[in-house]
Amino acid sequence: MSAPARPAPLLQVRDLRKHFTRTRGVVRREHEVVRAVDGVSFDVMPGETLGLVGESGCGKTTTGRAILRLVEPTSGSVHFDGRDLLALRGGDLRRMRRRMQIVFQDPFSSLNPRMTVGAIVREGLTIHRLAEGEAADRRVRQLLEEVGLRPEYAGRYPHEFSGGQRQRVGIARALSVEPSFIVCDEPVSALDVSVQAQVVNLLADLRRERQLAYLFIAHDLAVVEHIADRVAVMYLGHIVELARARDLYREPLMPYTRALLSAVPVPDPGAARERIILHGDVPSPAHPPSGCVFHPRCQHPAKDAACTQVVPPLEEKAPGHFAACIKVPAGA
Amino acid sequence: MAEPLLAIEDLRTYFYTAAGVARAVDGLSLAVAPGETVGVVGESGCGKSVSALSILRLVSPPGRIEPGSRILFEGRDLLALDERAMRAIRGRRIAMVFQEPMTALNPVFTVGDQVAEVARIHARASRAVAWKQAVAMLDRVGIPAPDERAREYPHQLSGGMRQRVMIAMALMMKPALLIADEPTTALDVTIQAQILELLAELQREYGMSVLLITHDLGVVAETASRVVVMYGGEAVEQAPVAALFAAPHHPYTRGLLAAMPRLGLLRERLQTIPGTVPAPTAWPDGCRFRDRCSSAWERCAAEHPPVYPIAPGHESRCHLAHEPARRDGPAAAGGRAVRA
Numbered sequence: 107m108s109a110p111a112r113p114a115p116l117l118q119v120r121d122l123r124k125h126f127t128r129t130r131g132v133v134r135r136e137h138e139v140v141r142a143v144d145g146v147s148f149d150v151m152p153g154e155t156l157g158l159v160g161e162s163g164c165g166k167t168t169t170g171r172a173i174l175r176l177v178e179p180t181s182g183s184v185h186f187d188g189r190d191l192l193a194l195r196g197g198d199l200r201r202m203r204r205r206m207q208i209v210f211q212d213p214f215s216s217l218n219p220r221m222t223v224g225a226i227v228r229e230g231l232t233i234h235r236l237a238e239g240e241a242a243d244r245r246v247r248q249l250l251e252e253v254g255l256r257p258e259y260a261g262r263y264p265h266e267f268s269g270g271q272r273q274r275v276g277i278a279r280a281l282s283v284e285p286s287f288i289v290c291d292e293p294v295s296a297l298d299v300s301v302q303a304q305v306v307n308l309l310a311d312l313r314r315e316r317q318l319a320y321l322f323i324a325h326d327l328a329v330v331e332h333i334a335d336r337v338a339v340m341y342l343g344h345i346v347e348l349a350r351a352r353d354l355y356r357e358p359l360m361p362y363t364r365a366l367l368s369a370v371p372v373p374d375p376g377a378a379r380e381r382i383i384l385h386g387d388v389p390s391p392a393h394p395p396s397g398c399v400f401h402p403r404c405q406h407p408a409k410d411a412a413c414t415q416v417v418p419p420l421e422e423k424a425p426g427h428f429a430a431c432i433k434v435p436a437g438a
Numbered sequence: 439m440a441e442p443l444l445a446i447e448d449l450r451t452y453f454y455t456a457a458g459v460a461r462a463v464d465g466l467s468l469a470v471a472p473g474e475t476v477g478v479v480g481e482s483g484c485g486k487s488v489s490a491l492s493i494l495r496l497v498s499p500p501g502r503i504e505p506g507s508r509i510l511f512e513g514r515d516l517l518a519l520d521e522r523a524m525r526a527i528r529g530r531r532i533a534m535v536f537q538e539p540m541t542a543l544n545p546v547f548t549v550g551d552q553v554a555e556v557a558r559i560h561a562r563a564s565r566a567v568a569w570k571q572a573v574a575m576l577d578r579v580g581i582p583a584p585d586e587r588a589r590e591y592p593h594q595l596s597g598g599m600r601q602r603v604m605i606a607m608a609l610m611m612k613p614a615l616l617i618a619d620e621p622t623t624a625l626d627v628t629i630q631a632q633i634l635e636l637l638a639e640l641q642r643e644y645g646m647s648v649l650l651i652t653h654d655l656g657v658v659a660e661t662a663s664r665v666v667v668m669y670g671g672e673a674v675e676q677a678p679v680a681a682l683f684a685a686p687h688h689p690y691t692r693g694l695l696a697a698m699p700r701l702g703l704l705r706e707r708l709q710t711i712p713g714t715v716p717a718p719t720a721w722p723d724g725c726r727f728r729d730r731c732s733s734a735w736e737r738c739a740a741e742h743p744p745v746y747p748i749a750p751g752h753e754s755r756c757h758l759a760h761e762p763a764r765r766d767g768p769a770a771a772g773g774r775a776v777r778a
Contacts, residue, residue, distance in 0.1 A: 328701050371630075371656030374659060
C-alpha cells in the first residue's frame, strides 16, 4: 500500500479479524460466530490521525482493542514500528504497550473510584519504571497541568470531577508513559457540546506538541472531520471506504458513506439537503449478507445481482481514495 | 399566535436532597401552539427532562412542583387537577416518548400487548379490538410484518424498532401533544433520520403539537419551528428556528453554536465555553451563565436578567439586550462562520 518514498508507517494492520463465538439456547445449544471485525487493513503514519467511523456494531471499537491486544485478534497481523505485535509475549508486549495507549469513551467507568487522580496518573510511571518518588510526583503535577487540570487536584478522587475533567484525567494517564500512538475510543461522545469542544482542542494541541498518532474512533462524523487527517468508514466488520478526510467528506464514493453523511442533522434550518434515508436496520454480524455486506440497504442505481455475490475488495479508486464497491469505477 | 395548546408559566420543580435544594427547573415559561413543533435544547442538567416530567406530573419525591407554577393545557391548569382527571389526560391528550425504549418498555410483555393496553385502558376497547388497533398502529409506524412483530418481546427488536413501538404506544389515542424526550439520542444517525422523518409525517397526519427535547442543535434545526434554549433551569432564549440560528442573541446560545463541530466547516480550533454547568443546588446569583460568559459585567452579578424582547417572537434573558455595546469576546462572532 505504501510507495517507497513515504516514511514507514507507525502502525500497519493487515487482514485483522476478530470473531466471537456466541452460544444461544438452553436446551438446544447453538453456536454462532459473530464476525465483529472481518478482514480490516490500514496504516497509521507517525503523527497522523486516522478517524474510524461507523454505526453501533460495525466493529470500530473491537478494531481499536484488537490492535492493542485488549482483545486477542482471531487472525491477521498488526505491526507497530516494524515489530509484529501479535508475536510479542510478557515483558516484550508490556514494553511495547508503553508506546500505545488508549483513552476510553466513558469517563465514569474507566477510572478506578478508589484511587486518587494522582495515583491513577502515576500508576503507569511506576509500572514502566519511568519515575519514582519525588520525580514521579513532579511528573504527575506536570501531566495534570498539561491536560488543563490544577496540580493540586492530584489528591482528589474521580467522583469529585465533572465528565470533561475526568476525560482529562484519562488523557493524562495515557500520556504519562509517553506513547507515540493513542487509540481514542469515542473520547468525547459522553460529553456535552461545550465541554466536548474543550477536549477535542486539547487532543489536537497534544498531538501537535508531542507528534502523537491517533486512531480516533467515533460515530460523530463532524468531530472526526474536524480532527482526522484520513478517515476509514466501517460497516459490518469491514472497511468500506478510506480516504483523506477532505476527499471523503466532499466526494464520498461508497453509497453507504453518502447515506451516512446525508443523515447527519445540520444546525442550519435553511440548508437545502438531499437526504438519503436508508431503509431497515444494520443486519446482524452473525449472519452478514452475502457479497457486499451493504447490498440489502444500498440504493445505488446500478445495484444488481453481482452485488449479492461478489465480495467487493477495498480498491484505490482515485489517488489515496479507497472504496469497496464494484459499481464505483476506478478513476472516479 | 393562536391560543396556545400548552402554556407553562413560571414552572419551578425543586428536589429536596441531602446536598441541598436542587432547583432543577427554576422559572421556566414557554408556550406551544396547536400543530407546532417546539424544540427545547440544552446540555445535561439544564432542566429540560424534568420540565417534561413536570408537564405530566410524573415528578416523584424528593422532587416537588412548587406552588405558583402553572401548566395550562387546553385551557386547564394541570397542576390544579386531581389525580383522576390527570390520568385522563396522560396518554390520552398528552403522550410521551422517552430516550431509552428498552427501559421504558416492559420486558415481560409482548410489544403488541403493550400497545394494545393503551386502547384497553383509555378507550375501554375489548381485547380483540385493542389488539387489532395495536397491529394497525405498529404497521403505521413502519414496523415490517406487524402481525408477527406484535407477538415479540422488546429484547427481540432493534433499538430503532423499539423506538417505533414507543411512538405507536404514544400515538394510539391520537394525543394533542406529544412530548419526545431525546427520542433519537440512543440511535445511530441513519436510524435517527428514519425516526425523525416518521415523527414529522405522523405530526402532519394527526395535526398534533410536539415538544421535542434534545441536546442536538442539528436535530432542532431540522424538526422544530420554534426553539427554546434552556440553561440553569430556565429558558434563556426563545425564537423562531430561522432567527435562532441566523441571529442568536444570548451568549450561551452563541457559544453552543460555535462549539459544535459541523460537517463541511473546517476550523483550526473549536470555540469553547469555559468551565462547566453549575450545580442546580447553587445557581450563581444574577445571571446563571455569567461565570462562563465573556461579556459579563457588574450588572450580570447584581441583577437576574428578565426576559427582553429582541424581535417579534424572539426573546433573550440577557442584559446585553439593553446594553449591546458591552458584547465582546470570541463568542461575539456567533454561530455564523464561513463554510469552507
